[in-house]
Amino acid sequence: MSQKLYNSYTQYIKSTFSERVQKISIDAGFTCPNRDGKKARGGCTYCNNDSFSPFYCSSSKSIYQQLNEGIDFFYKKYPNQHYLAYFQSYSNTYDSLHVLKKKYEEALSHPKVIGLVIGTRPDCVDEKLMEYLSKLSEKYYLVLEFGIESTLDSTLERINRAHNYKETIDAFELAKKYGIKTGGHIILGLPGESREQMLEHAKKIAELPLNFLKLHQLQILRGTKMASDYMENKSDYKLFNLDEYVEFVAHFMSYLKKDIVLERFTSEAPESLLIAPQWGGFKNFQIVHLIENEMKKKELYQGKFLT
Numbered sequence: 351m352s353q354k355l356y357n358s359y360t361q362y363i364k365s366t367f368s369e370r371v372q373k374i375s376i377d378a379g380f381t382c383p384n385r386d387g388k389k390a391r392g393g394c395t396y397c398n399n400d401s402f403s404p405f406y407c408s409s410s411k412s413i414y415q416q417l418n419e420g421i422d423f424f425y426k427k428y429p430n431q432h433y434l435a436y437f438q439s440y441s442n443t444y445d446s447l448h449v450l451k452k453k454y455e456e457a458l459s460h461p462k463v464i465g466l467v468i469g470t471r472p473d474c475v476d477e478k479l480m481e482y483l484s485k486l487s488e489k490y491y492l493v494l495e496f497g498i499e500s501t502l503d504s505t506l507e508r509i510n511r512a513h514n515y516k517e518t519i520d521a522f523e524l525a526k527k528y529g530i531k532t533g534g535h536i537i538l539g540l541p542g543e544s545r546e547q548m549l550e551h552a553k554k555i556a557e558l559p560l561n562f563l564k565l566h567q568l569q570i571l572r573g574t575k576m577a578s579d580y581m582e583n584k585s586d587y588k589l590f591n592l593d594e595y596v597e598f599v600a601h602f603m604s605y606l607k608k609d610i611v612l613e614r615f616t617s618e619a620p621e622s623l624l625i626a627p628q629w630g631g632f633k634n635f636q637i638v639h640l641i642e643n644e645m646k647k648k649e650l651y652q653g654k655f656l657t
């Protein structure tokens with residue numbers, strides 16, 4: 351019998367729910383302590399929230415309206431499917447518990463919504479919030495998603511994350527204590543990181559109670575601090591071309607703990623925002639296909655090199 355290549359999110363959704371379930375992104379009007387001065391100002395150097403917000407996503411609309419517009423988009427093709435409200439923009443646990451409850455519960459009041467995915471920073475969670483989310487997760491599907499980005503403090507400092515890796519570990523442990531499912535993001539190709547150091551990320555996150563992982567190739571986006579740094583110090587950046595990325599990710603997967611579910615392999619910023627790397631308009635699903643083919647060709651599979 352052939353070895354399964356990796357734990358895919360599509361497969362996970364199919365086996366977890368007895369129906370089609372789709373995420374709908376929401377901009378709930380939060381900000382971020384790395385922007386408003388609580389931790390730092392200016393944000394992470396690569397951050398441009400416009401790069402991943404769908405057209406219906408705007409904090410000027412109510413959460414309910416954003417959900418309706420998102421659901422309308424899918425309705426013709428999948429009239430019966432249910433949805434997870436994806437609190438995606440900025441840090442979606444960064445407010446008083448009272449405000450957070452109001453926003454999450456507005457999303458859950460939509461008859462088509464069966465759960466929440468909440469994106470946030472590792473330094474924006476505490477016991478009280480976890481206690482509440484834990485109760486919510488008894489009734490609804492719930493995932494707390496953290497930006498890990500790198501496991502190296504030197505990188506986190508360089509990209510102005512304004513938190514260290516120990517805070518990431520603590521946030522995941524806190525979620526585990528309350529029985530909350532977790533997701534994480536890692537960016538591959540951050541300035542100053544060698545191939546070996548990036549492979550170390552896979553080994554280090556194996557120690558986290560992490561359920562879902564999204565991988566992103568570093569993208570330099572217009573309007574970010576990283577864009578100016580890139581223009582001035584191009585030799586500092588070793589951005590992946592598509593072939594290199596496919597080869598690297600196939601290898602990275604072999605060091606990744608077997609039970610982590612792979613939710614994404616790439617980012618897909620709008621053309622209008624993307625400075626580099628340019629991959630000739632390849633779509634997400636095409637790149638997934640290339641990675642799968644590379645894994646098959648090299649006889650790699652998730653966790654192959656873990657002892």
Ligand code: SF4
Nearest residue numbers: 382384393394397440
């Ligand atoms: S990436 Fe997240 S944490 Fe960093 S500035 Fe943007 S919203 Fe804030």
